[in-house]
Each structure stands twice: as C-alpha cells, then as structure tokens.
Amino acid sequence: MARKISFELTPEEMPTPETATGTPAPKANRPLLGLERTIKQSSALGAISQSLGGISEKVKRAEEIEQKLIEGQVIVDLEPSFVDASFIRDRMDATEELNAAFREMIREHGQAVPILVRPHPQLPDRYEVAFGHRRLRAARELGIKVRAVVRELTDEQLVIAQGQENSGRTDLTFIERARFAARLEERKFTRETIMAALGVDKAALSRLISIATRVPAPLIEAVGPAPGFGRVRWQELMELLDEGENRIRAQEIVTKASFADLDTDKRFEALYNGLRVRETRARPETWSAEDGTRAARVMRTGKKLTLTFDDRAAPQFGDFVRERLQALYDEYKAGGS
Structure with missing residues (x-):
C-alpha cells in the first residue's frame, strides 16, 4: 500500500467524526487526492467498459484531480516563455497533426482549465509545469498567455500530480507510462511515490519498469507511443528482443528509411513482425x-x-x-x- 502523501486538506477532505474517533477509514488507492481508481477488467465485459461511458468517467476523474489541485487558488496569466517543462518527461512527441488540432481547439474555445505550475526550484522568476504541457505548448505557439495556478510543490508532490492527472485522463500510452515509471526510479523516487503517481500496485509497477528498461531506449523512441498496443504486446516484443541476434535485427529494422514513414502503431507492427520472422534453419551440406x-x-x-x-x-x-x-x-x- 502506498503511503499517504497529500497537499493541504480542503474542508471536504477534513476527518469525519467517525475517523476522528478512531474508526479506521478506508485507505485510498490514490494517496495524493484520495480518489479511487478502479481495476481494469481483462474480460469481454472489461473491454466494453472502455466504451464512451468508460472514457467519460476517466475524463471526469481527471477533472476532479485538476479541480482539487487548483481549488481555492488564484488563477494567473503567465508568459509561456517563463514556464519550463517538468523535470520528468512523461509524454513522447505527438504528431504535428495532433498538435495542430489541439492548438486550434484552444484558439477557438480558449483555455478552459488552467495548468498547474510551481515556482522553479533553481531559477528565480520562472515556473515548472506539474500538468498541462499541451496547453502550455498551444499557448506558446499561439502567442498568448497561459492561465495557471501557482503552488509550492515538492518534487514528490509534482510527479504525483503529474502522473495522477495523466492516469485519470488516460492520455499516456502503456509505453509512455512505463518510461515515466522508469525515469522516476532513475531519479531515486521511492516505489511508493511512483505507485501513487501512476495509480498501480507493486506487481504492475515492476512490469512497467522491467519493460521500459529491457527494451532499449533508442528502439522505444523509434517506435513512438504506439497507443494501439498495451502491456501484453510490449512484453512479447521485449521477449523477442532477448532471442538470438534479434537486437541487431531490430536496429536494422528501425533504421530503414521506410520505417520512419509509418505511423507509430505501424512502426510497432513492423518491428514486432520483423522479429517474429524466423530464418529457416539451414541444413549443412557435406x-x-x-x-x-x-x-x-x-x-x-x-x-x-x-x-x-x-x-x-x-x-x-x-x-x-x-x-x-x-x-x-x-x-x-x-x-x-
């Protein structure tokens, strides 16, 4: 169980009489905000839950996360040039088409939800994003100020806010989550903090970190976020890479000019299928x-x-x-x- 880590309690989060008298309260799976994270089902019923209703629930959860983090705070307008990205990168680069679509949405409808930033711990008069990287980028490209809430956050609080907001919105793909987990561990964050940031248990976290560290980083970068493929296929790819000279073959596949022309899911398929093709075992001739x-x-x-x-x-x-x-x-x- 991840240890409890929280910001200042809002009135709604103050202990109830039941908890104050010593009656044990249910432990939250999301230590930062106390929001329950449901377990994904692997059955057909679980697949159906990923329909529009499931997506709406995840968006609602992300909005709840953002609302609690900015609740009671003053919203300010910041020059995007004064705001830096988080010290832990979670996203891989999106396609220009997706960036353009998001930018046009901000242009047409404005920035409805502020981003969360903290005063930069090393640089005076600068800020660092906890969440809202895409909104920041869109504002920068549109030449407008970005609406933001400024809060004092420790490194631990920042990465938990960053991870939980993305987990609630389900924006990150499996491999992005895996790399985020591995980078947090590289930065010496505790497993409890990483579990809190991603809303996963110990076993799931171990799988995330294992895949992110055993699949070479250049291959992951070459493939991209691959939203169409989850843990099972990435684990199969990891196991394929451990066979024979497949790591050399993988490098040959991803460096072909035609590989970069594919979209990210097609790149995953090309690499995966290329490693599955086994050379016909040669028979020696006397x-x-x-x-x-x-x-x-x-x-x-x-x-x-x-x-x-x-x-x-x-x-x-x-x-x-x-x-x-x-x-x-x-x-x-x-x-x-």
Missing part, C-alpha cells in the same frame, strides 16, 4: 573430395558461411586450410571480388 572423402561440411545462415572440418575423415585438413587463409584471401582479392 563437401566431398574427388576421391570420395567427406572432408568438410558447409552451412550458410543469413550472411554467415560456416565450414566444419572432420578430423576423422581428413586428419589435419582443417589446420592445412587455416594456415593458407591469407593466401586464399589474397587470391580472392586479386580476382576483383
């Missing part, structure tokens, strides 16, 4: 001398050709060839190959 001696076997696998000499059939023939490799190579080069 090389026989004119006198019938089966002195060696030849086997080609991919770009490798292997010669195996049989000392029983032709003793020391392999040593004989090895001693003449330079002469054979010189002859090969002289032939213009």
Whole structure:
C-alpha cells in the first residue's frame, strides 16, 4: 500500500467524526487526492467498459484531480516563455497533426482549465509545469498567455500530480507510462511515490519498469507511443528482443528509411513482425573430395558461411586450410571480388 502523501486538506477532505474517533477509514488507492481508481477488467465485459461511458468517467476523474489541485487558488496569466517543462518527461512527441488540432481547439474555445505550475526550484522568476504541457505548448505557439495556478510543490508532490492527472485522463500510452515509471526510479523516487503517481500496485509497477528498461531506449523512441498496443504486446516484443541476434535485427529494422514513414502503431507492427520472422534453419551440406572423402561440411545462415572440418575423415585438413587463409584471401582479392 502506498503511503499517504497529500497537499493541504480542503474542508471536504477534513476527518469525519467517525475517523476522528478512531474508526479506521478506508485507505485510498490514490494517496495524493484520495480518489479511487478502479481495476481494469481483462474480460469481454472489461473491454466494453472502455466504451464512451468508460472514457467519460476517466475524463471526469481527471477533472476532479485538476479541480482539487487548483481549488481555492488564484488563477494567473503567465508568459509561456517563463514556464519550463517538468523535470520528468512523461509524454513522447505527438504528431504535428495532433498538435495542430489541439492548438486550434484552444484558439477557438480558449483555455478552459488552467495548468498547474510551481515556482522553479533553481531559477528565480520562472515556473515548472506539474500538468498541462499541451496547453502550455498551444499557448506558446499561439502567442498568448497561459492561465495557471501557482503552488509550492515538492518534487514528490509534482510527479504525483503529474502522473495522477495523466492516469485519470488516460492520455499516456502503456509505453509512455512505463518510461515515466522508469525515469522516476532513475531519479531515486521511492516505489511508493511512483505507485501513487501512476495509480498501480507493486506487481504492475515492476512490469512497467522491467519493460521500459529491457527494451532499449533508442528502439522505444523509434517506435513512438504506439497507443494501439498495451502491456501484453510490449512484453512479447521485449521477449523477442532477448532471442538470438534479434537486437541487431531490430536496429536494422528501425533504421530503414521506410520505417520512419509509418505511423507509430505501424512502426510497432513492423518491428514486432520483423522479429517474429524466423530464418529457416539451414541444413549443412557435406563437401566431398574427388576421391570420395567427406572432408568438410558447409552451412550458410543469413550472411554467415560456416565450414566444419572432420578430423576423422581428413586428419589435419582443417589446420592445412587455416594456415593458407591469407593466401586464399589474397587470391580472392586479386580476382576483383
């Protein structure tokens, strides 16, 4: 159970008579705000819950998170140039189409919900975002001020606010959540704090961090957020990368020019399917001398050709060839190959 971490209590959050008299209160799964996070179902019924009703509930939860964090606070207008991103990056770069659509929504309807920032801990007269990165970017690109609530936040409070707001809105994809968890651990945040930020238990957090650390960062960056793929497929990809020379093959796949032209889900599919294709196991061919001696076997696998000499059939023939490799190579080069 994550330990309880909270901001100042609002009147609605003050202890009730029941809790004040010692009656145990239910422990909240979300230590920052005390909001309950439902467990996702893996059955068909669980899939249906991700319909419009489920999405609406998640948006409502995110709005509750934001409302509690800005409740009773003064909203100010800040120059976007004075506001820096969070010291922990959670999102991967969105496509220009998505950025443009969000920017146009802000242009047309305005910024309905303020972002949450804190005074920058190292730089005077600057601020750091807890949540609202996309709203900040849109305001910066539109050349307008960004509406914000300024609160004093510790590093721990900032990342919990950042993680819970995104979790409530379900904006982050699985791999973005995994990388966010891994980065928090790299920064020496406790597992309890990371669990609070992402609203997950110990087992789920271990899976997130394992996948984010075992799949090489350059591959994750090359694939992108891949919203169409969750834990199961990323775990399968992680296991594929551990087979044979698949890490080398993966690098070859993602560096092809055609790979970058795909959208992020297609890039995941291309990498995943490319690693699943197994080379046909080559069968060695026996090389026989004119006198019938089966002195060696030849086997080609991919770009490798292997010669195996049989000392029983032709003793020391392999040593004989090895001693003449330079002469054979010189002859090969002289032939213009």
